[in-house]
Amino acid sequence: MSPSACRVSAPRTPQNITDAAVRAIKNGATHYTPASGIPEVREATARHVTRSTGVPTRMENIVLTPGRKNLLLFALLSLVEAGDEVIIPDPGYPIYRSLVEFIGARAVSLPVRQGNDFRPDPEELRALISPRTRLLIMNSPQNPTGGVLRREDCEAIAGIAVENDLVVVSDEIYSRINYDGEHVSLYALDGMAERTILMDGLSKAWAMCGWRLGFGAMPVEIARRMDTLMINSSSCAAAFTQWAAVEAFESAESDLAVDHMVREFRHRRDVIVDALNSIPGIACHKPEGAFYVFPDITETGWSDRDLAVTLLDEVGVAVLRGTAFGPLGEGHIRLSYANSIDNLTAAADRIATFLGAPVSG
Numbered sequence: 001m002s003p004s005a006c007r008v009s010a011p012r013t014p015q016n017i018t019d020a021a022v023r024a025i026k027n028g029a030t031h032y033t034p035a036s037g038i039p040e041v042r043e044a045t046a047r048h049v050t051r052s053t054g055v056p057t058r059m060e061n062i063v064l065t066p067g068r069k070n071l072l073l074f075a076l077l078s079l080v081e082a083g084d085e086v087i088i089p090d091p092g093y094p095i096y097r098s099l100v101e102f103i104g105a106r107a108v109s110l111p112v113r114q115g116n117d118f119r120p121d122p123e124e125l126r127a128l129i130s131p132r133t134r135l136l137i138m139n140s141p142q143n144p145t146g147g148v149l150r151r152e153d154c155e156a157i158a159g160i161a162v163e164n165d166l167v168v169v170s171d172e173i174y175s176r177i178n179y180d181g182e183h184v185s186l187y188a189l190d191g192m193a194e195r196t197i198l199m200d201g202l203s204k205a206w207a208m209c210g211w212r213l214g215f216g217a218m219p220v221e222i223a224r225r226m227d228t229l230m231i232n233s234s235s236c237a238a239a240f241t242q243w244a245a246v247e248a249f250e251s252a253e254s255d256l257a258v259d260h261m262v263r264e265f266r267h268r269r270d271v272i273v274d275a276l277n278s279i280p281g282i283a284c285h286k287p288e289g290a291f292y293v294f295p296d297i298t299e300t301g302w303s304d305r306d307l308a309v310t311l312l313d314e315v316g317v318a319v320l321r322g323t324a325f326g327p328l329g330e331g332h333i334r335l336s337y338a339n340s341i342d343n344l345t346a347a348a349d350r351i352a353t354f355l356g357a358p359v360s361g
């Protein structure tokens, strides 16, 4: 497929960040770097994490990787043995389950339900902990539901992690894409910095998914293990991408671009939620963060799998089946609204017209 064949109206990387990368290439940032990142860039990342979470964070706590996904794989390889249990949100980002199972551990589903604004119930979490539980993976704002953890949720989860001496992976890659409330970082709560791997990256907030840069803040002993895994796998993240991150973190122009993008996403969210809710049989919760909607489609009479396949084949609308995100995604589909208003309304119109027809599937 040519790049233009898969082009959607996703936000562009802010121009000042692209310019910084071009300058870096011209200045010779085209070689290997230290495995966990260029020291000045790790320093800038530590300042960014300190500013955004309030937790004093040093360069030694920071690891830069080619994308956030590597951080999760490295966390699992560093901390989890085959046969251990890892608690993951369900529905949740599919890579959690696939990587947990890849290393021979067991993924234990923590439900996030529409009836609870797609937030987990801390008592359900407590009941899932066993002597084999090694890690708890949390994600807020969440893919695929757009659910956002409130302060009381985070405090309850942190309390449970401390009581049970669990390490928490907190995937906060959508932290800047939060429409209605404050972003509460698990890393920032009492007793959590020493047991949390905060995972973030440039892909979402700065619209840089193709640049491949993830960053993690974590206890120094875990950072050292990740450094070893970087030496043995990717060697380092691309040097000029790392320099571009400094521009992303530290320039006022980048902040303005992120704010503008988030306002635009909020507008798209409102448009797509209203359009979907006007379709008989679809109940769409208004998400508080990220750029996904996860409507309940059970009343249409379709299964999530059949509806996703049929919408693509018959009306050219790409959605994902809810069960791609875990068994508890059944009865839902996921749409991304990182697309233009025109495309979103056209997609909603096609779904409406399609569902107006008698159900044949």
Ligand SMILES: Cc1ncc(COP(=O)(O)O)c(C=O)c1O
Residues within 6 Å of the ligand: 066, 067, 068, 069, 070, 093, 139, 142, 143, 171, 173, 200, 201, 202, 203, 209, 213, 214
């Ligand atoms: C929750 C979540 N974490 C991580 C990622 C991937 O991040 P990266 O592009 O940095 O690997 C995604 C991408 O969709 C995501 O939804």
